[in-house]
Amino acid sequence: MAANGCLGKGFTLRQIVLDTETTGFRFSDGDKIVEIGCVELENFLPTGNTFHQYINPKRAMPQEAFKVHGLSDQFLEKFPIINDIIDDFLNFIRDDSVLVIHNAQFDMGFLNAELKALGRTQISMSRAIDTVKLAREKFPGAPASLDALCRRFKVDNSGREFHGALLDAELLSEIYLELVGGRQPDFELSDNERTLDTKKKKVMTRAPRSFKITEKDKMAHTKFLSKLKSPIWFD
Secondary structure (H helix, E strand, O other): OOOOOOOOOOOOOEEEEEEEEEOOOOHHHOOOEEEEEEEEEEOOEEEEEEEEEEOOOOOOOOHHHHHHHOOOHHHHOOOOOHHHHHHHHHHHHOOOOEEEEOOHHHHHHHHHHHHHHOOOOOOOHHHEEEHHHHHHHHOOOOOOOHHHHHHHHOOOOOOOOOOOHHHHHHHHHHHHHHHOOOOOHHHOOOHHHHOOOOOOOOOOOOOOOOOOOOHHHHHHHHHHHHOOOOOHHHO
């Protein structure tokens, strides 16, 4: 379904903006996921529901990866291994949610490698929307990194000293909504709908009515006033 297409009455489009942090670039080289962050959107609006989990990779953190996300061996050793949290993650993303990911091939590759190693069903790539591809289609030749898109759309990323899965997912949710046309793309008005064409509007006018007061009306009104005690308009 196109992002700007109309949602059917009663239909809820659930999207999960997702990011991971890892020990490196290749699962085949022994690299593992160390953090998962997710932000829930419904009909292109944030619900406030999130999923966030640090993971003990059971291996040493390379210095190059530590410089990216700042997650040390000492910090991660107290967190559960991925087998202990995978059901919580899968329950959060569910089977009916679209996954919004920046450079989806990387994150989906690691998630599916972890799932395969656990003997679990892998996640279809058809569920993923890659915001890198969206950005490159919309702004050909322009930088498509998360920081570059934050600058383009004036999304505040001043707290991003290191990469962080939940923080990056939150930033990406704002960027994604900008890429697809704003926070409520289904309800955007066209320029013609926003502008009132006053030349075509007819203003209906009516001549003022004239009411004649009879002597009978005056006598009835005087009688009514005589029954009032301390009327407020005489104060």
